[in-house]
Amino acid sequence: MATHSYNSKGIVFPIKDIAGKEIYWSKGQYQVPLKPRSLNKFRNSIIYSAEGFIQKKNGQFLRDTYWWDEAITEYQLLRNWRTLFCKPLKGNWFSMILYFSWGYYHWFCDILPRLYKVQDLLPSDTRFIIHKNPPFWKRKSLELMNIPLSLCYEFDGKIPLKLENLYFMPPVAMTGDHDPEALQWVRNQMLQRSGIGTVTIPSLRLYVSRSAARCRRIVNERELMERLEPLGFKLVQAEKLALEEQIKLFSQAEWIIGPHGAGLTNMLYAPTGAKVIELFEPSILRRCYYQMSKSLNHIHHIAVGHQRHNLGAEPNIYLTNKNIEDIIHLIKNYHNSK
Helix, strand or coil: CCCCEEECCEEECCEECCCCCEECCCCCCECCCCCCCCCEEEEEEEEECCCCEEECCCCCECHHHCCCHHHHHHCCCCCCCCCCCCEEEEEEEEECCCCCCCCHHHHHHHHHHHHCCCHHHCCCCCEEEEECCCCHHHHHHHHHCCCCHHHEEEECCCCCEEEEEEEECCCCCCECECCHHHHHHHHHHHHHHCCCCCCCCCCEEEEECCCCCCCCCECCHHHHHHHHHHHCEEEECHHHCCHHHHHHHHCCEEEEEEECCHHHHHHHHCCCCCEEEEEEECCECCCHHHHHHHHCCCEEEEEECEEECCCCCCCEEECCHHHHHHHHHHHHHHHHHC
């Protein structure tokens, strides 16, 4: 299991992969401390672009709607004046858009946790701003969170919106870090409202494939599966399943293996103590799923293969014979220790 120590800043890295080698995350070695949870109300604020940048009445942008200063400078929004070209919306609003929030992981780990202890505090006539043409999984997740699409305004980001009353809950954690209490609340909402009870003896062993993705594919996936299948592993392409199917499938997972990517977000539904092996190549080592596992009390391992060039996208991953042997050895060791 990955090793770590603690100080006042949170977790101190590096951690170790399954071969015992120290690794360092690509963006920051410290967990950012959680911020206090607070619901704010802003009058006549403006929301810009499909990334959800919010400008207050005094012209200042809410730092909490984006993660890095580079994000807002990219959109050339740092100005001292407010646009006059916007669409006014009367009433009470809550924005479900942040920088990156179009993505599967960021939706479930950055956006939905902001509703924790907040939904009941919002005015009964509050409406929600979401991205234009939300995918099936986002629509279903809103339904499971008791937010019907009839209460949602689909925003394409082309014309800024001027909101009479905006209720804003800042993220309490940096993207890639998590509020364990809020994340487990999202998990419980999804499971309970899907009609799925607690699985006391999880039995499924899942390999999450990225073979249909643009990047971070395992180039010798067939070779890996030839070793995993005799151990009871099933290959899953999560993007081909309805959200309800993903929730049901991963709620029974004992093991989850896969390359770094959105499909690993489904560890959210796995029973406490699920074992996760995340596969990387050395140029991109992101901590989000390690942190997610820790927040959910799962057991997280990391294997780092070799980089394979991928024109116009993040590199793919090649697993060496040693990588595969380490993975198989780890799985068998758990089995033998029972």
